[in-house]
Structure formats: C-alpha cells, structure tokens
Amino acid sequence: MxxxxxxxxxxxxxxxxxxxxxxxxASQDEAIETAVRDILHDVRTRGDAAILDYTARFDHVRADRLEALEIPRADWQAALDGLPADQRAALEAAADRVRRYHEHQRAETWTYTEPDGTVLGQQVTPLDRVGLYVPGGKAAYPSSVLMNAIPAKVAGVSELIMVTPTPGGARNPMVLAAAALGGADRVFAIGGAQAVGGLAYGTRTLPAVDKIVGPGNAYVAAAKRRVFGTVGIDMIAxxxxxxxxxxxxxxxxxxxxxxxxxxxxxxxxxxxxxxxxxxxxxxxxxxxxxxxxxxxxxxxxxxxxxxxxxxxxxxxxxxxxxxxxxxxxxxxxxxxxxxxxxxxxxxxxxxxxxxxxxxxxxxxxxxGPNHVLPTARTARFSSPLGVYDFQKRSSLIQVSQAGAQTLGRIAATLATGEGLHAHAASASLRLDPQP
Missing domain, CATH: 3.40.50.1980 (Nitrogenase molybdenum iron protein domain)
Incomplete structure (x- = not known):
C-alpha cells in the first residue's frame, strides 16, 4: 500500500x-441510530431517572439524584487555580484572543425610516439558553470549550449549560478550567445521547435549552441530528x-x-x-x-x-x-x-x-477565529461557528398611516390574486376613505 x-x-x-x-x-449506523432513538425516548419519558441509569451504565458513575452530578463552580475555579502556570497562561491567552475576535462579529439591531414615516428594520436578540456538549475521558478538548462558550457569551446568551462525561468519575481539570474562563453558568458530569436528550427536552433538574453545540462521538452526533427541530444545533461534523x-x-x-x-x-x-x-x-x-x-x-x-x-x-x-x-x-x-x-x-x-x-x-x-468549521463539502453553504449562531433576528415593521395607503393597495391586489380575501380585506381596512 x-x-x-x-x-x-x-x-x-x-x-x-x-x-x-x-x-x-456518511451513512448512519443502524445500530447506533436504534440505540440513540431508544435513549432519547427514555430520557423524554423518565427524565432524571433515565439520565442517572445511563450514566451509571456507560460512565460507571452512580448517583441518587441528578443534582449530585452538577459540578460546583468552586470546583471549576479550583481546577483553574491548580493548573501549572504555563498551562493557565496559555489557556487565558487563547481565551482572550478568541473573545476579542468574536466581539467583532456581534450584530446589532437596526432600522431605517422611509419618506412616508414607515419604519422597517431588524431586532437582534441572543438565545436565552444554550447547551454545550464537551467530550470527556481521553478525548477532552479544553480548546473546544473556549471556541463554543465564548461566542455564546459574547452574543449575550443568558445561560450556558455545559455537559461533559466523567468516565469512572475522572474529571479533566483543563476542561473545567476552560469552563471557568469561557463563561459557563452550570456544568453537569453527564454525557452521551442521554445528555443531549436532557438538554433538548428538559428534565426536573436539567433545563431545556434553545440550541446544542459542541463535538461528540457517533452517538452524540446521532442524538443531535434527532433532536434538531426541537432545538437548534451547530452542525453535524x-x-x-x-x-x-x-x-x-x-x-x-x-x-x-x-x-x-x-x-x-x-x-x-x-x-x-x-x-x-x-x-x-x-x-x-x-x-x-x-x-x-x-x-x-x-x-x-x-x-x-x-x-x-x-x-x-x-x-x-x-x-x-x-x-x-x-x-x-x-x-x-x-x-x-x-x-x-x-x-x-x-x-x-x-x-x-x-x-x-x-x-x-x-x-x-x-x-482567534473559531475552530468549529464546516466539513465534508458543507463549506459551500455554511460558515464557521460564530456569535451569529447564538443570535436571532426578528423583522420590525411599523407602517405609518401614509405608508398604509401605498402598501395596503399593493397587498390587497396581490392577496385578491391569490384568492385570500381576508388578507385583502385586512389591508384594505387601513385605507383612508376616498374623497
């Protein structure tokens, strides 16, 4: 060869x-898809109890309550403080560069006013809550924590919930340190498809999120694919x-x-x-x-x-x-x-x-730029992960009385042509009486 x-x-x-x-x-493994489907259904049905069962089975970590698997913020800070000086300095320098780069991406609300007083524009708002999946065990990447967490917080995401498996109870100190530097709000020691399901559907302990980002194995990727639509996802890499x-x-x-x-x-x-x-x-x-x-x-x-x-x-x-x-x-x-x-x-x-x-x-x-990137030819239509992935846009339309005269006639004509007569009537009601 x-x-x-x-x-x-x-x-x-x-x-x-x-x-x-x-x-x-890129065909999906049928056995993985079947297993993930069953896990997600179980998590949606049994919530905390299902996540605890799968965590015990796959990660050999047992707990009576899901609250016991939340890693306290003091532990993240202790992990950061306990890093060798060169590692901490490198992590802090990387976090600073990633943050400064992504601050340039933040979009702002904008409007413009037409001559008749009609105001049009776009309101930009951050997502309320985001879930970040971080691989654990041997495949532990603190750099991925920074690349996913920092743009979310720059965007203004109110709550960032990180999940990361801890096989055998082993926690990766650099991952926890990166959570502290990246701005995570809560961290849970759970992983796999069950963690994705918990974030997507919500449980008694784990709040449902609006979007799930972060890398993972084939089971995690399959779970993200299945919950898309219930929540947003970054991409299937x-x-x-x-x-x-x-x-x-x-x-x-x-x-x-x-x-x-x-x-x-x-x-x-x-x-x-x-x-x-x-x-x-x-x-x-x-x-x-x-x-x-x-x-x-x-x-x-x-x-x-x-x-x-x-x-x-x-x-x-x-x-x-x-x-x-x-x-x-x-x-x-x-x-x-x-x-x-x-x-x-x-x-x-x-x-x-x-x-x-x-x-x-x-x-x-x-x-500084994000390392979460489109693969498998998807760069033809998609982009690196960025602040824009954690912001959404709402159209703003404030029609003036004068504007309604022009727009109302246009809309009524088009609606009538489409056979949508209530649409036409709604537009026509705003028209001033003709002299």
Whole structure:
C-alpha cells in the first residue's frame, strides 16, 4: 500500500480519481441510530431517572439524584487555580484572543425610516439558553470549550449549560478550567445521547435549552441530528480535513507536518496538498516518509494518508484554486509567496490560512477565529461557528398611516390574486376613505 496517493490534475483520469479520493460514507449506523432513538425516548419519558441509569451504565458513575452530578463552580475555579502556570497562561491567552475576535462579529439591531414615516428594520436578540456538549475521558478538548462558550457569551446568551462525561468519575481539570474562563453558568458530569436528550427536552433538574453545540462521538452526533427541530444545533461534523496549496517556497518538512496535523485525528481524516511543482511534491513525500515513523500517532497517520491523503500536481496555482472550490475544505492553507493574490479565487473553505507561517494548528488553539468549521463539502453553504449562531433576528415593521395607503393597495391586489380575501380585506381596512 502506498504511503500517500499521487495524482495529476492534468491527467484525463483526474476527475474520477479525485471523486474516489473524496468519497466518504456518511451513512448512519443502524445500530447506533436504534440505540440513540431508544435513549432519547427514555430520557423524554423518565427524565432524571433515565439520565442517572445511563450514566451509571456507560460512565460507571452512580448517583441518587441528578443534582449530585452538577459540578460546583468552586470546583471549576479550583481546577483553574491548580493548573501549572504555563498551562493557565496559555489557556487565558487563547481565551482572550478568541473573545476579542468574536466581539467583532456581534450584530446589532437596526432600522431605517422611509419618506412616508414607515419604519422597517431588524431586532437582534441572543438565545436565552444554550447547551454545550464537551467530550470527556481521553478525548477532552479544553480548546473546544473556549471556541463554543465564548461566542455564546459574547452574543449575550443568558445561560450556558455545559455537559461533559466523567468516565469512572475522572474529571479533566483543563476542561473545567476552560469552563471557568469561557463563561459557563452550570456544568453537569453527564454525557452521551442521554445528555443531549436532557438538554433538548428538559428534565426536573436539567433545563431545556434553545440550541446544542459542541463535538461528540457517533452517538452524540446521532442524538443531535434527532433532536434538531426541537432545538437548534451547530452542525453535524464529519472527519477533519486539511487542504494545502503550495508554490514550493515553504520548507517541505513544514507542510509534511501540517498534513500530519489533521491526518492524526483519526483514520478517516483527509490531508491533501496541491502544487504545480512536481519536484516539490517529491520533496514533501520524502519528508513524510522520513518524519512519519517518529510520530506518536504514526499508526493512525499511515491509515489516514494511505486511504484519503494525496499529493496532487496541478497545471497552475489557479487550477489548484479551482480544485479547492470543488473540495470546499474545512481548513485551507495558502502556503505561497503571495497568498493575497490567490485569495479572490477561493470561494469555498471553512478557514483560510494565508502564508507559510499561518499553520492550521494555530487556528485550532489560539489565533482567534473559531475552530468549529464546516466539513465534508458543507463549506459551500455554511460558515464557521460564530456569535451569529447564538443570535436571532426578528423583522420590525411599523407602517405609518401614509405608508398604509401605498402598501395596503399593493397587498390587497396581490392577496385578491391569490384568492385570500381576508388578507385583502385586512389591508384594505387601513385605507383612508376616498374623497
């Protein structure tokens, strides 16, 4: 098995080869779907008792009351205070940068007044209550706490309820510290589909939320998909992706490691490099072969790169950008001498990293923009998580008496044409008597 695919965009067979490379089976596992359906029904029916039963079964944490699984705020602060100085400083710096970036995204209410005195506009309000799912155990990501919690609080969300499983009762101190820095209001030591159901439907102890955000395993993703409509969700994320456009000016070792940075997530992750210089692609492949054996997650890297990774020679950087738009990657690195020149050619990508020093890993942790990004080509129609995901908009319509004369006649004519006579009458009643 080849360590990584080599493709040539100038070849007549390229389109078919790229289609095969990008193929990802997102079909839902029937056993998972059945289990999640049953868990959600049980939580909706039995509330706290169901969550306690599943927490004991799956996480081996037993409690008589769900209140006993709420982690006190003092424990979050103790976790923050107990961090090594370098970890705390890094977490605080990341939180500050994420907050400052997202403050630029906050939308405000606006109106305008027409000449006849009619006022139109939009009222922007935050969601009342949001649930944040945070993986626990080995897959514990404090950076995800910051990326989800901070934009919610910047938006003005009144109550942020975090749920995180604690297998065997083990709490991750950095996750709790991030909850303190990110602005969480309550934290519960529960997880899985049962936690998603509790947040969506509400129980005696766990209040129902308006939206659920945050990553999780296949059961969590299936549960979020099922409760959508009862609550909002952020997105259903697929495997991680990185796409790099290079012109050969970046050290080959840098880009080999950048490809590793996403391929190491799991065997389904995708890492692709596009470059018009075949010799440079050879150098990157040599760097991959040289550096991979020393990687702690080398076994995962080998599978990911062999199945879904590729080094692709293009006819030009412009052709590389055409391929970028076809793939619509989660993460895009423009590792070229003049990335600003290529930027107008890129229409579809979750996050764009410009220049050799803008490694994707900086965006994962501390650059500032959100690392919750659309995957599996959804960047063609969706955006990174942001403050706007925690705000909603209501249209404002204040029609003046003069405005009603114009709008009433238009509306009555259109309503009559549609056969909706009460609509027409409602508009016509506001018309001034004709002289």
């Amino acid at each position: 080849s360590l990584i695919h080599r493709l040539d965009a100038r070849s007549p067979e390229f389109d078919a080869a790229l289609t095969r490379l990008l193929a990802y089976d 697929g495997p991680s992706e990185i796409l790099i456009v290079a012109d050969g000016s970046t050290p080959a070792e840098w880009l080999a490691i950048d490809l590793f940075s996403q391929a190491e997530h799991d065997e389904l992750a995708q890492a692709i490099l596009l470059c018009p210089d075949g010799g440079y692609l050879d150098a990157v492949q040599a760097a991959i072969e040289r550096l991979l054996p020393a990687q702690p997650r080398a076994d995962i890297l080998r599978v990911s790169l062999a199945n879904r990774g590729a080094l692709i020679r293009t006819g030009s950087l412009e052709q590389a950008c055409d391929i970028v738009n076809r793939i619509a990657p989660e993460h895009l690195e423009l590792s070229v001498r003049d990335p600003q020149a290529l930027l107008p050619l890129v229409r579809h990508a979750g996050a764009i990293f410009l220049g050799a020093y803008s490694s994707e890993s900086l965006g994962d942790y501390c650059a």
